[in-house]
Amino acid sequence: MDLKSLIRDIPDFPKPGIVFRDITPLLRHPEGLRYTIDAIVQKCKDTGIEADYVVGMESRGFIFGPMVAYQLNAGFIPIRKPGKLPAAVHTIEYELEYGMDRLEVHQDALHSRSRVLIVDDLIATGGTAAATAKLLEQLDCELVGFGFIIELKDLGGRQKLPDVPILTLIEY
Numbered sequence: 001m002d003l004k005s006l007i008r009d010i011p012d013f014p015k016p017g018i019v020f021r022d023i024t025p026l027l028r029h030p031e032g033l034r035y036t037i038d039a040i041v042q043k044c045k046d047t048g049i050e051a052d053y054v055v056g057m058e059s060r061g062f063i064f065g066p067m068v069a070y071q072l073n074a075g076f077i078p079i080r081k082p083g084k085l086p087a088a089v090h091t092i093e094y095e096l097e098y099g100m101d102r103l104e105v106h107q108d109a110l111h112s113r114s115r116v117l118i119v120d121d122l123i124a125t126g127g128t129a130a131a132t133a134k135l136l137e138q139l140d141c142e143l144v145g146f147g148f149i150i151e152l153k154d155l156g157g158r159q160k161l162p163d164v165p166i167l168t169l170i171e172y
């Protein structure tokens with residue numbers, strides 16, 4: 001299936017010079033969505049990835065992560081922006097191209113030595129994915145891999161990530 005045909009390019013969003021890769025046409029396409037989830041899950045199986053949990057970052061990781069978790073018979077753990085989780089949290093602060101940001105996870109969400117797969121829609125500069133990996137490392141979890149629908153290769157995000165399998169379906 002030609003997944004690129006289901007990704008809409010939005011020029012100059014969110015600011016001039018940026019081409020936003022919009023996944024909403026993919027999400028509304030039943031066969032494309034099914035193919036996407038099946039393809040990521042199959043790549044996990046082919047790579048030998050076994051996870052206790054799939055972690056997805058706010059917000060598009062919440063779309064793909066639970067579906068992948070379901071197929072892998074794993075739990076799903078949301079990684080949220082500050083102030084969104086109601087119970088005690090672990091926090092990591094990280095640097096973005098334009099400033100600082102934070103991610104949070106419930107303190108009781110993961111146990112030590114949990115095998116975790118990080119899933120998101122896209123890897124660009126890798127900052128959010130790298131911060132999530134570092135947060136999991138601080139919690140003594142075992143990162144077993146990353147799964148992304150889209151990779152923006154020219155931005156070099158892959159180089160910021162730990163040495164685990166990095167699975168992608170589409171490259172720009």
